[in-house]
Amino acid sequence: MAVLDIEHVTKVFESENGGMSVLEDVSFSVKEDEFLCLVGPSGCGKSTLLKIVAGLEHANSGRVLFHGQPQLAPTPKITMIFQLFGLLPWKTSLENVTVALEVLGVKKESAEETARSYLGMVGLEGFENTYPHDLSGGMKQRVGIARALALQPEVLLMDEPFSSLDELTAKNLRSLVMDLRRRSELSTNTFIMVSHNVEEAVFMADRVVVMSPRPGKIVGEVKVNIPRPRMSYLRDPIYFKYVDEVVSVLERGK
Amino acid sequence: MVTSSNCHGSEGSLPRSFVKNLKSPTSQRLSENPRAQIREPGHVVRKATRAAFFVAGICAIATAYWLAMRFVDNPEISFLPYYTFRTLVRIALTLGISVVWGVPFGILASTNKTASVILVPLIDLLQSVPILGYFPVIILFFVSLFHGSEIGIELSAILLLFTSMAWAIFFGVVGAVKGIPVNITEAAQGFGVTGLKYTRHVILPAIVPALVSGCTLAWCDGWFFMIAAEYVVYLGATYSVPGLGSYLAKAAYVYSDLNLSVILLILITAIVLYINFLTWHPLLEKAATGTYKPVLRVGLSGLGKLAAITPRVGPRWLRIGDRVHRPKSIVLASKWLKRYTSMEKAIALTLSLIGIFAIMYSAIGQIPSADVFEQAFKDPEFLNLPIYVALTMGRLTVAYVISLGVALGMGVLAAEHKKFAAVFYPIYDIGQAVPILALFPIFFIYFSRLFGGRIGLEATAILVLVLDMIWYMFLNVVGAVKSIPSEIREVGRLLGFKGLGRITHIVLPAILPAIVTGSILSWGTGWNTIIFAEYMPYETELYGGQPLELPGLGAYLDKTGYLPPPKGNPVRLIFLLGVVATIVLTMEGLVWRRLLKKFEKYRVEI
Numbered sequence: 001m002a003v004l005d006i007e008h009v010t011k012v013f014e015s016e017n018g019g020m021s022v023l024e025d026v027s028f029s030v031k032e033d034e035f036l037c038l039v040g041p042s043g044c045g046k047s048t049l050l051k052i053v054a055g056l057e058h059a060n061s062g063r064v065l066f067h068g069q070p071q072l073a074p075t076p077k078i079t080m081i082f083q084l085f086g087l088l089p090w091k092t093s094l095e096n097v098t099v100a101l102e103v104l105g106v107k108k109e110s111a112e113e114t115a116r117s118y119l120g121m122v123g124l125e126g127f128e129n130t131y132p133h134d135l136s137g138g139m140k141q142r143v144g145i146a147r148a149l150a151l152q153p154e155v156l157l158m159d160e161p162f163s164s165l166d167e168l169t170a171k172n173l174r175s176l177v178m179d180l181r182r183r184s185e186l187s188t189n190t191f192i193m194v195s196h197n198v199e200e201a202v203f204m205a206d207r208v209v210v211m212s213p214r215p216g217k218i219v220g221e222v223k224v225n226i227p228r229p230r231m232s233y234l235r236d237p238i239y240f241k242y243v244d245e246v247v248s249v250l251e252r253g254k
Numbered sequence: 255m256v257t258s259s260n261c262h263g264s265e266g267s268l269p270r271s272f273v274k275n276l277k278s279p280t281s282q283r284l285s286e287n288p289r290a291q292i293r294e295p296g297h298v299v300r301k302a303t304r305a306a307f308f309v310a311g312i313c314a315i316a317t318a319y320w321l322a323m324r325f326v327d328n329p330e331i332s333f334l335p336y337y338t339f340r341t342l343v344r345i346a347l348t349l350g351i352s353v354v355w356g357v358p359f360g361i362l363a364s365t366n367k368t369a370s371v372i373l374v375p376l377i378d379l380l381q382s383v384p385i386l387g388y389f390p391v392i393i394l395f396f397v398s399l400f401h402g403s404e405i406g407i408e409l410s411a412i413l414l415l416f417t418s419m420a421w422a423i424f425f426g427v428v429g430a431v432k433g434i435p436v437n438i439t440e441a442a443q444g445f446g447v448t449g450l451k452y453t454r455h456v457i458l459p460a461i462v463p464a465l466v467s468g469c470t471l472a473w474c475d476g477w478f479f480m481i482a483a484e485y486v487v488y489l490g491a492t493y494s495v496p497g498l499g500s501y502l503a504k505a506a507y508v509y510s511d512l513n514l515s516v517i518l519l520i521l522i523t524a525i526v527l528y529i530n531f532l533t534w535h536p537l538l539e540k541a542a543t544g545t546y547k548p549v550l551r552v553g554l555s556g557l558g559k560l561a562a563i564t565p566r567v568g569p570r571w572l573r574i575g576d577r578v579h580r581p582k583s584i585v586l587a588s589k590w591l592k593r594y595t596s597m598e599k600a601i602a603l604t605l606s607l608i609g610i611f612a613i614m615y616s617a618i619g620q621i622p623s624a625d626v627f628e629q630a631f632k633d634p635e636f637l638n639l640p641i642y643v644a645l646t647m648g649r650l651t652v653a654y655v656i657s658l659g660v661a662l663g664m665g666v667l668a669a670e671h672k673k674f675a676a677v678f679y680p681i682y683d684i685g686q687a688v689p690i691l692a693l694f695p696i697f698f699i700y701f702s703r704l705f706g707g708r709i710g711l712e713a714t715a716i717l718v719l720v721l722d723m724i725w726y727m728f729l730n731v732v733g734a735v736k737s738i739p740s741e742i743r744e745v746g747r748l749l750g751f752k753g754l755g756r757i758t759h760i761v762l763p764a765i766l767p768a769i770v771t772g773s774i775l776s777w778g779t780g781w782n783t784i785i786f787a788e789y790m791p792y793e794t795e796l797y798g799g800q801p802l803e804l805p806g807l808g809a810y811l812d813k814t815g816y817l818p819p820p821k822g823n824p825v826r827l828i829f830l831l832g833v834v835a836t837i838v839l840t841m842e843g844l845v846w847r848r849l850l851k852k853f854e855k856y857r858v859e860i
Contacts, residue, residue: 056744074748086745090763090856099759103750133855 002029003155003190004053004071008062011048021215022048025062028209028218030155035181035191037201039246040211040253046194047083049216050157053192054080066155076104079153083160085140087132087147093119094128097147104151118146122176138169145177149188158193162200174204178229198250202242203230210246212253219253222246304536311528318524322517328509330501338525341484341497345476348412352420352472357465360427361457377424380417380606388417390815390824393488407493414483419472426468430461470534474686477526481691482786489818498522499692506695507790512703515696519688526687604832630825635810643837646788646806649712650780653719657776661724662769665731666761682728690722691786698790707802715787715804722783723776727769734768735761767853774846781838784808807834 011023022045030036038046051057053064055074064071066078080086087096097115102108119128122142132140141161148156158177162170180186195201201208208222222245226233233239319338323331330337363373392410400406434456442448442456484499485492494500498518505514667674668682697717702710738761746760788808790801803809807830814827 051744054748056747074750076750080744080748082741082745084739084741086741086748088742088745088759088763090766091759100749103755131855 003032004030005065009059010061012060024215024217033189035206037205037208038194039201041213043214044211045216076151078155079148079151080157081144081148081161085144089132092129093143097150100147118150122146137165152187155190156188198246208246210249220249337498337501348415352423356423360424364428364431408495411483411495418475418479422471423468426464427461430464434460466537477689488816512699523688607828629820630823642807653716657720657724661727665728669732669735686725718787726775727772730768730772734765738764770849
């Protein structure tokens with residue numbers, strides 16, 4: 001059964017010089033336990049699509065269904081990791097996670113306890129009282145991941161989560177996300193990631209949905225059947241076969 | 255203290271411009287496409303609106319003048335057009351002098367290392383002296399030079415205006431030249447563009463936007479200090495030059511005519527708004543499309559040397575929500591702050607004051623005798639100094655708290671809701687165009703009728719201070735709220751912050767650095783204003799021809815500066831100015847610098 005149904009979503013940004021069409025009739029579904037990756041050139045509206053799913057933006061026409069119900073406003077069941085981490089600079093790592101829980105009505109003590117355990121899970125023990133200003137990019141994104149997972153969402157949206165990190169850090173964080181996903185204690189198992197990095201998409205996703213340049217349309221999708229964990233397949237011809245396939249779909253969409 | 259303007263950064267705008275600012279960057283990029291511009295009907299509409307405004311404005315102002323001259327009963331009312339002309343010419347002339355002085359010196363100070371080591375700190379210190387510090391010497395100098403003829407008074411008025419207008423241009427030029435991107439400098443060197451060629455092709459285009467905004471600021475500063483420069487009571491004599499400012503002062507103090515004062519104030523405000531709209535608005539708009547983004551208000555502030563940089567980028571005036579530049583301004587500001595310690599600055603300021611006085615006094619052959627030194631601290635009032643300091647600080651604090659509260663509320667609402675913006679921005683536009691010092695006599699007449707002289711003066715002082723401080727806060731708050739990165743806003747919505755929680759967890763912390771910047775500016779301008787606000791040297795017939803004063807440091811400074819000896823005393827004046835400088839710098843060191851350092855971490859890094 002599909003967790004999310006994106007049905008004929010169209011988005012136009014109004015401007016002084018008329019509308020700019022960003023998304024045109026985009027439809028696809030995301031199944032439970034699926035890791036879906038949206039790939040496309042810059043400016044194709046994939047981030048906008050993610051925001052519409054999160055309830056931060058609204059489609060001009062079409063709709064997003066979450067378990068069959070229209071998804072129109074932010075809900076803790078669907079949460080997000082941001083490209084630039086989205087941490088509140090005036091709060092420590094711990095406070096950044098705690099405040100997200102407190103807004104939902106969790107008591108301060110138990111919110112802190114939960115926050116500590118998730119920060120530990122992403123490898124940030126000892127950095128609870130550090131401000132984002134004093135954390136490296138990778139560590140900031142770890143806080144972002146901890147905050148998102150602490151809310152125990154059903155769906156985790158990731159908006160180019162590794163593209164502002166150096167490759168080595170990005171690699172570590174990708175593995176971290178894949179490891180966390182394998183853990184059974186997490187309630188989160190449906191992922192949608194936006195990326196413009198084909199290798200990253202093939203490494204992480206079960207299914208890669210390819211979008212065209214603006215206005216964004218779906219040009220095709222590639223199911224990635226590489227066994228997990230995929231670390232050992234990074235030099236395997238099968239990995240490159242999928243990468244080539246996604247690239248050729250991207251080329252077709254131009 | 256210092257050259258504070260009531261223009262707070264040269265903006266002023268119509269609500270429409272804010273709507274424009276809210277648009278995504280993409281829409282801007284589209285409008286830069288020449289084809290899109292041709293198709294854009296808004297362009298033509300804007301031109302037509304401006305032309306219509308030009309004609310309607312002239313008609314409205316002419317009608318207002320005719321009405322005023324027809325119905326106001328005052329012996330001088332028929333001179334109104336002449337006074338307007340004189341004031342306009344005076345401010346324009348001073349602006350011209352400021353540009354002619356500021357551009358070469360600014361370029362020199364920003365390109366030559368030796369010059370920058372000497373010029374920048376020196377001018378920084380000079381602009382830190384409250385305008386009052388220049389009064390006695392300048393007037394004495396010119397009046398004795400021209401044997402009391404009108405030309406001497408006119409020149410001293412122009413020089414007084416210059417001491418409030420010139421810095422905006424100098425620091426604007428310095429900021430612009432220093433803001434030339436390194437890659438452009440390197441490219442120029444690589445292609446052998448150096449020396450005069452470099453000045454012609456790189457520096458001059460780079461400073462144009464800063465010059466436009468600097469002129470706008472200076473122009474506003476000129477209107478702000480006009481009333482102080484055109485009408486001076488010094489050593490018991492009145493020195494005035496024909497102009498709107500002196501007429502307004504006379505309306506209040508000589509004629510005690512509330513109606514006339516209000517009419518004049520409205521006329522002045524209308525003229526300021528009209529000229530802003532017709533010249534500075536389009537010029538700024540044009541300048542903003544130049545090669546470099548305008549670097550504004552660099553270093554234009556009080557003793558704090560706090561770069562009041564309110565960068566305005568983009569097609570319209572109040573382009574304050576600039577995400578890329580604002581954090582830089584805070585970094586720059588804290589760098590400025592770190593350069594000298596408070597003590598160093600206070601000592602240097604006092605020394606330079608002594609230097610200025612010494613040069614001016616020896617130029618007119620009136621070096622203070624030993625008596626003057628002896629009398630300086632024998633004044634019976636001198637013992638009250640601690641109380642005076644406390645009272646003045648109290649007034650400033652009350653005004654600051656009021657303006658902080660109101661500006662915070664107004665600013666957040668205006669930045670977040672278009673409906674409030676539609677109300678508050680026009681209020682801001684008009685409010686910042688009113689020369690605050692010109693409001694003083696009007697409030698005073700009104701309040702003194704209401705509460706009597708003393709309380710009336712107290713209320714006037716605080717209200718004028720609030721009106722003076724509030725726009726800095728408002729501007730900074732609006733700018734900061736608008737520049738909260740969209741990602742932070744999205745996080746707030748995603749996590750479910752609403753209402754008060756959103757304000758306390760997202761909005762307030764995000765704008766804290768801007769509140770500190772606004773506070774430093776507010777206190778700076780507040781110090782300059784309170785020197786005028788605590789003392790009424792003018793003998794209004796309403797109160798038996800006695801000068802009125804509020805006990806405080808400002809009034810004491812006034813008396814020391816304006817009154818004949820033994821109350822007036824140049825040595826004590828320097829000492830008291832040094833006291834003000836020490837207080838301002840101590841506050842900077844103890845409060846603002848620490849806060850800025852703390853909030854540095856709150857910056858959202860993009």
